[in-house]
Amino acid sequence: MTELYKKNLTELHDLLTGKEVTAKEIAEATFKRIKETEPQVDAFITLNEERAIELATKLDVAGIDETQPLAGLPIGIKDNIVTKDLLTTAGSKMLFNFEPIYDATVMEQLYSAGMIPVGKLNMDEFAMGGSTETSYFKKTKNAWDQTKVPGGSSGGSAAAVAAGQIGASLGSDTGGSIRQPAAFNGIVGMKPTYGRVSRFGLIAFASSLDQIGPLTRTVKDNAFLLNAISGWDKRDSSSAKIEVPDFTAGLTGDIKGLKIAVPKEFMTEGVAPEIRTAVEKAVTTFKGLGATVDEVSLPHSKYGVEVYYIIASSEASSNLQRFDGIRYGYRSENVKDLEDVYVNSRSEGFGLEVKRRIMLGTFSLSAGYYDAYFKKAGQVRTLICRDFDAVFNDYDLIIGPTTPTVAYGLGENIEDPITMYTADVLTIPVNLAGLPGMSVPCGFVDGLPVGLQLIGKHFDEATMYQAAYAFEQATNFHKQQPAILGGHA
Numbered sequence: 001m002t003e004l005y006k007k008n009l010t011e012l013h014d015l016l017t018g019k020e021v022t023a024k025e026i027a028e029a030t031f032k033r034i035k036e037t038e039p040q041v042d043a044f045i046t047l048n049e050e051r052a053i054e055l056a057t058k059l060d061v062a063g064i065d066e067t068q069p070l071a072g073l074p075i076g077i078k079d080n081i082v083t084k085d086l087l088t089t090a091g092s093k094m095l096f097n098f099e100p101i102y103d104a105t106v107m108e109q110l111y112s113a114g115m116i117p118v119g120k121l122n123m124d125e126f127a128m129g130g131s132t133e134t135s136y137f138k139k140t141k142n143a144w145d146q147t148k149v150p151g152g153s154s155g156g157s158a159a160a161v162a163a164g165q166i167g168a169s170l171g172s173d174t175g176g177s178i179r180q181p182a183a184f185n186g187i188v189g190m191k192p193t194y195g196r197v198s199r200f201g202l203i204a205f206a207s208s209l210d211q212i213g214p215l216t217r218t219v220k221d222n223a224f225l226l227n228a229i230s231g232w233d234k235r236d237s238s239s240a241k242i243e244v245p246d247f248t249a250g251l252t253g254d255i256k257g258l259k260i261a262v263p264k265e266f267m268t269e270g271v272a273p274e275i276r277t278a279v280e281k282a283v284t285t286f287k288g289l290g291a292t293v294d295e296v297s298l299p300h301s302k303y304g305v306e307v308y309y310i311i312a313s314s315e316a317s318s319n320l321q322r323f324d325g326i327r328y329g330y331r332s333e334n335v336k337d338l339e340d341v342y343v344n345s346r347s348e349g350f351g352l353e354v355k356r357r358i359m360l361g362t363f364s365l366s367a368g369y370y371d372a373y374f375k376k377a378g379q380v381r382t383l384i385c386r387d388f389d390a391v392f393n394d395y396d397l398i399i400g401p402t403t404p405t406v407a408y409g410l411g412e413n414i415e416d417p418i419t420m421y422t423a424d425v426l427t428i429p430v431n432l433a434g435l436p437g438m439s440v441p442c443g444f445v446d447g448l449p450v451g452l453q454l455i456g457k458h459f460d461e462a463t464m465y466q467a468a469y470a471f472e473q474a475t476n477f478h479k480q481q482p483a484i485l486g487g488h489a
């Protein structure tokens with residue numbers, strides 16, 4: 001069958017259960033497509049070809065379970081999610097040879113849903129970055145324009161889906177790392193509520209912020225995947241013991257009476273005028289669908305970037321201590337004593353951005369500075385949370401832009417950390433408050449996609465999916481394809 005790669009997950013499921021194609025044929029077509037397009041996209045660090053074909057063949061022989069919407073379908077995995085006996089690098093030289101001895105909980109969940117992991121996706125080193133350019137391995141390209149960045153840190157996860165290499169992927173989001181690359185590549189990306197998805201087996205960056213989530217080409221596909229990976233896990237004490245609804249159940253397109261808020265701080269001059277216009281048009285669409293939309297204020301969100309880079313870096317400086325040249329991955333050859341093993345392995349194994357964050361974090365945690373930085377950041381974080389609580393007393397959903405600009409050129413901002421950091425201004429407050437945030441396509445600027453951000457109440461991803469689905473049905477943005485997928489971008 002030709003052009004299987006253009007199909008989304010629900011279409012592939014129908015073909016499989018209608019016996020028009022086998023899981024093995026889908027898997028083979030996926031690897032063919034990946035190999036054809038990798039020279040342009042560079043999304044994968046490792047392919048899992050032999051095992052994927054074997055697994056697909058086994059599923060075919062056993063018979064595809066028709067009640068399992070994801071059975072027999074390929075998925076790509078961000079390379080900071082540990083996969084048993086399959087190279088897991090977190091985009092770092094430090095883990096250039098790391099083959100985990102266990103699977104992350106989300107991997108076990110994907111296997112029980114019958115999914116087929118086809119490979120590991122490129123990312124910023126240890127998820128620190130917004131362009132995937134800090135990866136030790138390669139520079140992934142935007143699916144719409146190969147001279148532009150794919151966003152990050154889940155840049156491989158987003159570009160691979162947008163370019164039709166795979167129909168779905170998992171990413172992780174600490175300060176925007178699922179939503180921003182989803183926006184830059186014109187796809188759907190969900191960062192679930194903190195605690196919704198187990199972090200067991202996610203290589204930790206900032207433990208109070210990290211969350212795994214799905215990237216797909218449609219809202220419904222995304223909801224199917226969140227169904228599969230949600231739930232309490234005894235191995236992650238921060239995962240929530242809370243019922244998981246069926247996120248696909250409410251996808252009717254009916255959102256009459258939904259109360260939506262647009263924070264005025266998300267629509268300021270720092271956001272490109274064309275992006276604000278696209279969001280204003282989305283507001284009109286939502287009103288047309290019967291929702292009410294009002295302007296609100298999140299007065300402390302403007303401190304989000306400063307707070308994040310203190311808290312995230314502090315947590316990272318602690319989490320990354322385990323990479324000592326002894327227990328994992330890279331070990332320097334250039335050593336005279338034990339001290340050298342630690343110092344030289346870390347100096348040679350970590351890239352510039354990772355070292356910058358470790359130093360920032362160590363500084364803000366050190367005696368004499370702790371009160372002024374880490375403690376203060378925690379206090380301001382509480383104020384940011386309270387702003388959201390106040391809005392959610394009166395509203396069901398918050399919307400705004402996902403990013404202040406569309407995808408920028410490769411190499412354009414990487415030497416300028418302040419520009420890179422401030423670009424996260426719209427996504428970071430959501431992580432600090434532990435809320436669910438999502439990006440869906442809502443327009444184009446100069447042929448590059450624009451993302452609309454939806455922010456929900458804690459554990460209310462269902463309402464976000466309903467609104468996103470209604471928006472998707474009412475618009476055509478998700479139907480436009482990049483040239484690499486046969487579109488006329």
Ligand SMILES: NC(=O)C[C@H](N)C(=O)O
Nearest residue numbers: 127128129174175176177
């Ligand atoms: N990891 C993230 O969610 C992205 C953010 N740009 C960071 O570098 O921390």
